[in-house]
Amino acid sequence: MESWEEGIDCCSWAGVTCDRMGRDVIGLDLSDSGLQGTIPSNSSLFHLSHLQWLNLSFNNFSPSPISSGFGQFGKLKYLNLSRSQFSGQVPLELSYLSKLTSLDLSGNTEVSIGKSVMDRLVQNLTKLRELHLDKVKMSTVLPSSLMNLSSSLTSLTLFGCGLQGRLPDNIFRLPNLRVLTLNGNSKLIGVFPTANWSSPLRVLGICHMHFLGELPKSIGNLRYLTHLGLVNCNFNGPIPASLGNLTQLTFLDLSFNNFRDEIPSSLSNLKVLSFLNLKSNNLRGKLPPSLSSLKALSYMDFQSNNLSGTIPVSFGGLTKVMYFCLSSNNFTGQIPSSLSKLEDLTYLDLANNNFVESLPRKNLVYLNLHANMLQGRLLVPPPSIGVFVISNNYLIGEIPSSICNLSSLQVLDLSLQ
CATH class of the missing domain: 3.80.10.10 (Ribonuclease Inhibitor)
Known part of the structure; x- marks a missing residue:
């Protein structure tokens, strides 16, 4: 780092945040800094025992695995290792970070999570509010392990993770969830709740999954939705008129399904809608x-x-x-x-x-x-x-x-x- 000069207080270095006393480094933002090479488990990085916030995203650590040393940050609340070309298995030691509220490993396409590690992450990271694992390989993870995700979650993104099997419907009922994207998991089978479904969801993206039957009327209960993407999900039957209840929608994509019958006139209630895609269905009228x-x-x-x-x-x-x-x-x-x-x-x-x-x-x-x-x-x-x-x-x-x-x-x- 060009601004990191010896003899100058490190608390004044770019990307470094210290506590109020100016003694301990509690935040480190080295995102998109052109960093390259491996991060060994004995790296001096892991001596920052008071670290609460760490962002190493958009660098190039290929072919480095995610070091078990990250598990030493007992006070860490925010960890972002996204799009930094890590590889290998997610270490079990990440599950030791019990104070984490945000974990982002997305975009590391050569990283994989095993079933046992995912189970421990779900079990131990009970304070998580954000979990982003897009493009991380999860083919061995059972969707049922997601049943026990933290009720504090506000954002869950699992785009293109290779998940397969039956998705538990309680994931759609998490009480604080505002963003849920499961796009691109073509072997993942889902069913929406049909009764007593209310949620604070703002963004729901489940494109290129496999759903069974019709889109239920209960979708109209998600009154906070601004983005609804249901592309290529095998839905059939009519487009439910209850979609007209989603008056905050700005984006609606129902393309490449098997919806039939007429376009419901209730869609005219969506006064702030800017994107409407009903392409490649069986709509008539x-x-x-x-x-x-x-x-x-x-x-x-x-x-x-x-x-x-x-x-x-x-x-x-x-x-x-x-x-x-x-x-x-x-x-x-x-x-x-x-x-x-x-x-x-x-x-x-x-x-x-x-x-x-x-x-x-x-x-x-x-x-x-x-x-x-x-x-x-x-x-x-x-x-x-x-x-x-x-x-x-x-x-x-x-x-x-x-x-x-x-x-x-x-x-x-x-x-x-």
Whole structure:
């Protein structure tokens, strides 16, 4: 460390925090400091017996294992070793840190936790409020071991850990849990509570897991949720109308499931929603015009369903929308001219439908109208266009010469395939 000079009080060094008396080092933040090499168990680091806060994240300690010496920090409350290229097994000695409130080992893809070590961590670290183990290998850990996690937990992230088996539903009932992400554990089987489910959860991400049956109505009890990601979880049945109770949602992704029936109009209650993805389900019926009341929406994707009817004219009032995709459905009629009012709209994909007329303009960068029923002469897209696909339609006449003036155009497809 450049600022660490001999003869200068170490309490004034960058990243070092001392107690009020200026005698003992109680905090050490060496995150993203370009550190390299191994940390042996006899390192002088482990002589800092009063340390309460240690952050070594975003360094390169490859091929060093996580040293058993970390277990000597009996007063440690915060330990962050994330994304520092550690390897090997998590040592049992970490379970000695009984005062820990935050443990982050995430992003160390060559680190693994054995069943016995995980059991001891759960048993001994009863004060944990944050536990982040994303990308740490946990294939030998039984999901049932998570039943005894600290009731103090506020944040639990286990993204892509290779967990497998049946997830106990009590993990969704932890009384103080606000963030839960289990994304990317494709062999993990889950079931949501169906009754008496209330929770302070703000963020729930369980994408690419395997759930059984329908999404229960009880999901509507999680009234503090701001982020709900349920991508590719094998849910079927209708989208529960109770989702309309989640009025603090800003992000909703239900894509790549088997939801059927109509889009519930109750989603129009989600007034602060900015991201809505219902792509690749079996939804049918029309787009509810009431969705036009979602004035905060910037992203809408309804691709690859069985939706039909026309685009509601009132969607022209969604003035913050930047991304809008309806491809691979059964929509018909005109593309409403009201969409031309959407000045922030840059991505519009209406391919593989049965639209017959009109072409929205303004500030589009991407426009895909492939395989519709568009007729008449080719209209020139706006100067901002970068990708313009209008193949497999019923256009006539010559290609306007002005299309050559589109200086941002990179892809142009007018073909009949």
